[in-house]
Amino acid sequence: MSIGGGIFLLVVGAIMAFALDFQLVGVDIQLIGYILLGAGVLVILLGIISRLRRHRxxxxxxxxxxxxxxxxxxxxxxxxxGPEN
Incomplete structure (x- = not known):
């Protein structure tokens, strides 16, 4: 679920950062898009790390x-x- 959520954040962030071309007063749409892109990458990495952890x-x-x-x-x-050292 976390990897899928990260991909969703990446897609929404990319749309907001690169495809939308309108302005709202006091809101920077491109900055919000970049923040969502970063959050998506972080969620995907954490999802991959949690899946690769070995249980013994x-x-x-x-x-x-x-x-x-x-x-x-x-x-x-x-x-x-948990994982072996």
Whole structure:
């Protein structure tokens, strides 16, 4: 969703910066277009970075023998971590 939103901001900003040719009192349409272009680029970059982040899931198995019964006990713990360094 963020990449699509960034593309939308780029398109609207480009239209406002380069295609519109009218003046409003106290409003610079071209400057608003350039601001939207910058925001679109930033949103796209943040979207790409968040998609490329790797998630790591680690399963830890603990095996023990119950001394009273002699049964084998297996415990599993799963941890989800962020990107590896």
């Amino acid at each position: 899931v680690e399963s830890i198995y603990t095996v023990a023998v119950d001394p009273a019964t002699g049964e084998r006990i297996v415990r599993r713990r799963t941890e989800e971590g």
